[in-house]
Amino acid sequence: MKINKLGHPYKDGEEIIKQGTVGDCIYVIQEGRVEVIDESGETEIKLAELGSADFFGEMGLFEKDVRSCTVRALGDVTILTIDKKNFYKTIQKDPTLAYRLLEKMSYRLRETNKRLRTI
Amino acid sequence: MEDPNLDDLTLDDGSTIGVVGGGPSGTFFTFFALEFARRVGLKISIDILEAKDFTKPGPAGCNNCGGIVSESLIQVLSTEGIILPSTVIRRGIESYTLHVENGVSVIETPFKEQRIASVYRGAGPKGDADNDQLSFDNYLLELCKENGANVIHERVTEVERAKDGIIIRTKNSFEKKYDFVVGAVGLNKPTCKLFQSICPSYIPPKTSRTYISEFLLGRDAIDEYFGNSMHVFLLNIPNITFGALIPKGKYVTLVLLGTDIDKEIVSRFIQSKDVRNCFPPDIDLEANMPCNCYPMINIQAAKTAYSDRVVLIGDSSSSKLYKNGIGAAYVTAKAAATSAIFHGISSRTFKSSFQPACSDLDKDNTVGKFIFLVTSIIQKSRILKSGLLQMVVKEQKKPAKQRRMSSILWDTFTGSASYRNIFVRFLNPFVIIYLIWNILTAGLIKLKPGKHED
Numbered sequence: 001m002k003i004n005k006l007g008h009p010y011k012d013g014e015e016i017i018k019q020g021t022v023g024d025c026i027y028v029i030q031e032g033r034v035e036v037i038d039e040s041g042e043t044e045i046k047l048a049e050l051g052s053a054d055f056f057g058e059m060g061l062f063e064k065d066v067r068s069c070t071v072r073a074l075g076d077v078t079i080l081t082i083d084k085k086n087f088y089k090t091i092q093k094d095p096t097l098a099y100r101l102l103e104k105m106s107y108r109l110r111e112t113n114k115r116l117r118t119i
Numbered sequence: 120m121e122d123p124n125l126d127d128l129t130l131d132d133g134s135t136i137g138v139v140g141g142g143p144s145g146t147f148f149t150f151f152a153l154e155f156a157r158r159v160g161l162k163i164s165i166d167i168l169e170a171k172d173f174t175k176p177g178p179a180g181c182n183n184c185g186g187i188v189s190e191s192l193i194q195v196l197s198t199e200g201i202i203l204p205s206t207v208i209r210r211g212i213e214s215y216t217l218h219v220e221n222g223v224s225v226i227e228t229p230f231k232e233q234r235i236a237s238v239y240r241g242a243g244p245k246g247d248a249d250n251d252q253l254s255f256d257n258y259l260l261e262l263c264k265e266n267g268a269n270v271i272h273e274r275v276t277e278v279e280r281a282k283d284g285i286i287i288r289t290k291n292s293f294e295k296k297y298d299f300v301v302g303a304v305g306l307n308k309p310t311c312k313l314f315q316s317i318c319p320s321y322i323p324p325k326t327s328r329t330y331i332s333e334f335l336l337g338r339d340a341i342d343e344y345f346g347n348s349m350h351v352f353l354l355n356i357p358n359i360t361f362g363a364l365i366p367k368g369k370y371v372t373l374v375l376l377g378t379d380i381d382k383e384i385v386s387r388f389i390q391s392k393d394v395r396n397c398f399p400p401d402i403d404l405e406a407n408m409p410c411n412c413y414p415m416i417n418i419q420a421a422k423t424a425y426s427d428r429v430v431l432i433g434d435s436s437s438s439k440l441y442k443n444g445i446g447a448a449y450v451t452a453k454a455a456a457t458s459a460i461f462h463g464i465s466s467r468t469f470k471s472s473f474q475p476a477c478s479d480l481d482k483d484n485t486v487g488k489f490i491f492l493v494t495s496i497i498q499k500s501r502i503l504k505s506g507l508l509q510m511v512v513k514e515q516k517k518p519a520k521q522r523r524m525s526s527i528l529w530d531t532f533t534g535s536a537s538y539r540n541i542f543v544r545f546l547n548p549f550v551i552i553y554l555i556w557n558i559l560t561a562g563l564i565k566l567k568p569g570k571h572e573d
């Protein structure tokens with residue numbers, strides 16, 4: 001682990017979350033990039049690439065369901081884990097904290113709709 | 120002079136805000152005020168007036184602090200989209216090493232990942248020329264500039280209430296009238312006094328003298344002797360509530376908190392066997408100390424830190440006792456920004472929408488005072504310390520969820536949880552019974568002096 005980085009280090013190709021597994025943490029990318037992959041079909045479909053300050057795994061905060069995608073490191077990446085309990089406690093005190101999450105989720109929904117239209 | 124329609128005082132398109140002080144509370148306020156204004160489509164402009172140049176090493180750019188950015192703050196900032204770059208982080212901290220006279224124990228982070236950062240508030244200790252590494256305060260200041268704030272590097276020497284605003288004047292004859300002024304001036308006595316002229320009911324916080332010094336050891340020695348661990352000392356030395364050694368790049372920072380720390384107390388601490396053992400045996404600490412200082416710390420909140428068109432935040436208002444002052448600055452700064460953008464800038468509005476955030480910190484500090492009282496009792500007793508240490512050493516072999524005392528100590532040292540939360544967890548019967556058991560057995564079995572490492 002590099003001494004001046006925060007979070008957990010992942011190497012190129014390493015899986016950070018695996019589609020179908022249970023999880024209730026949200027992840028924030030500190031440095032590097034990751035790819036979001038749908039593994040439900042016969043071939044993998046790359047849904048998105050995310051970079052520094054982006055988060056993923058947010059659906060685990062709202063649903064008790066399994067992870068809907070796999071997220072894999074693209075090169076060296078460091079990821080900070082935010083546990084659900086802490087996150088909810090903080091949001092309870094300061095609801096404005098949820099805004100960025102909603103903004104990103106709304107953006108992702110719009111991107112998905114765009115993609116659906118092109119299929 | 121009274122404003123007409125006091126309760127209708129709000130920020131409108133074109134409103135101007137003057138933020139005096141560009142430390143964490145000033146920059147957090149600016150960041151959130153600009154962000155909230157963007158969200159509601161309000162066009163405001165913000166000037167930050169800061170006397171120091173954070174790009175300079177030594178006192179000229181330093182806001183005298185241990186430089187620990189807590190686990191809870193790192194998580195919250197990440198959620199807000201503020202990611203500390205590796206150029207600002209001097210070291211990611213992943214464990215605490217607890218030192219008492221009877222031994223040592225390492226308390227690992229419950230999450231097995233580095234979630235605490237050690238930083239320098241300025242560009243580093245006096246004479247440091249490590250240009251690759253950046254100042255924490257400057258990073259936040261630059262973030263505010265990127266988001267549209269204007270930074271004026273001047274010392275504010277006068278604030279004056281006018282008919283429909285507040286006039287700020289600086290040493291170099293800058294003068295401007297603002298619709299709203301934020302005092303984020305830390306514990307700077309003369310500037311707090313300036314604010315009393317426009318905020319008549321404001322009583323600045325009570326303070327106590329602390330101590331900070333830097334030791335230059337070199338990267339290899341830091342790796343070997345400290346690693347990614349912050350060393351915390353519960354030694355029976357009068358006036359010292361808490362002592363810590365924090366690794367940062369090629370330096371280690373010593374922080375002593377307590378009541379009115381002076382040269383003699385510092386020297387007693389540095390020369391104690393437990394502290395000396397942390398350093399390479401041949402090092403002359405005095406000769407490798409590029410700077411040291413005795414800064415003040417907020418130990419009791421200010422009173423009525425607001426008036427019409429004025430609010431004081433961060434250390435100038437309420438902080439967290441002994442821990443996570445930057446996190447507390449974030450809380451009061453964000454509460455002031457929320458109040459100003461969404462509710463208004465009258466005294467009455469601040470009372471209802473800003474003061475609760477300060478009162479919450481103040482109430483928590485009351486519990487904090489009790490926790491530090493208990494800590495000071497433990498500090499004075501070898502048997503109690505042996506019991507505590509024994510309990511922690513045993514716990515470190517168990518799964519993270521069962522390390523109750525370790526997690527209580529972790530949150531007390533890191534400032535990551537509220538004092539109320541820590542206290543409630545301490546009252547858990549399992550914790551108390553297990554602690555009593557360990558104290559009794561530690562009393563019976565005389566512990567060997569030296570290392571008790573997990």
Ligand SMILES: Cc1cc2nc3c(=O)[nH]c(=O)nc-3n(C[C@H](O)[C@H](O)[C@H](O)COP(=O)(O)OP(=O)(O)OC[C@H]3O[C@@H](n4cnc5c(N)ncnc54)[C@H](O)[C@@H]3O)c2cc1C
Binds near residue numbers: 140185
């Ligand atoms: C020994 C010690 C160790 C600490 N360790 C930690 C720690 O490890 N982690 C942590 O989270 N907190 C720590 N703190 C607390 C932390 O330093 C403060 O809570 C925090 O800095 C408060 O931020 P602030 O912005 O309110 O004030 P400050 O950081 O003091 O910033 C105030 C700013 O206002 C500027 N200013 C003042 N007057 C004027 C003027 N007239 N004109 C223009 N500019 C002006 C100053 O130059 C300064 O930049 C520690 C404190 C002490 C004393």
